[in-house]
C-alpha cells in the first residue's frame with residue numbers, strides 16, 4: 001500500500017492537490033476536515049461535538065478524531081492506499097495512526113509537506129471564505145488562531161516523520177500544476 005500524509009497549514013492547498021493525487025494514484029482520500037463537515041451537515045452527535053471546536057479554529061480532541069479515522073480505515077474495502085489530509089494534526093494522532101496501520105500490516109510511506117508563507121495563507125483563506133460558506137474562513141481572528149494552532153500543536157508532527165526519514169518539503173506557491181508535478185516526483189520515488 002502507498003500511504004501518504006499530505007501536510008501543511010490551513011490554506012496550503014491540501015484539498016486541491018489531494019483531488020489530483022487520488023485520481024492518478026487510486027488512493028482513498030481521508031480528510032478529517034471533510035469528514036467532520038459531513039457529520040456537521042448530517043447533524044450527527046459527532047458533528048455537534050466537533051462544531052464548537054471547528055467554529056473557533058481549535059482542534060477537535062484527539063480521541064474523537066482518532067475514533068473517526070479508525071472507523072473510516074476499518075470500513076474501507078480493499079484500499080490500495082490512503083492519502084491522509086488534515087490528519088495527523090498532533091503527535092498523539094500520529095502515534096495512533098501508526099498503530100492503526102500496523103494492524104493492517106502497513107505504514108506511512110512518506111509525508112509531503114506543503115510550504116506556504118503565512119500572508120499567502122491568510123489571503124487564500126479569506127478568498128475561499130467568500131464562496132465556501134465555511135465560517136472559519138470568513139473571520140480574520142479565526143484564521144489567525146488556526147495558523148497559531150498549526151504552529152503550536154501540528155508542526156511537531158513534521159518532526160515526528162522527519163525523525164523517521166519520511167519528510168518531504170514542497171514549495172506550495174505557484175501554479176497548481178507545477179506544485180502537483182513536484183508532489184508526483186516525490187511520490188514516484190517512495
Ligand code: ADP
Pocket residue numbers: 009010011032033034036053054055057058059060061065085086087088089090093136146
Ligand atoms: P483547514 O482548512 O484549516 O486545514 P480542515 O478542513 O482540515 O481545515 O479542518 C477544519 C477544522 O476541523 C479544523 O480547524 C479543526 O477544528 C477540525 N479538524 C480537522 N482535522 C482535525 C484533526 N486531525 N484533529 C483535530 N481537529 C481537526
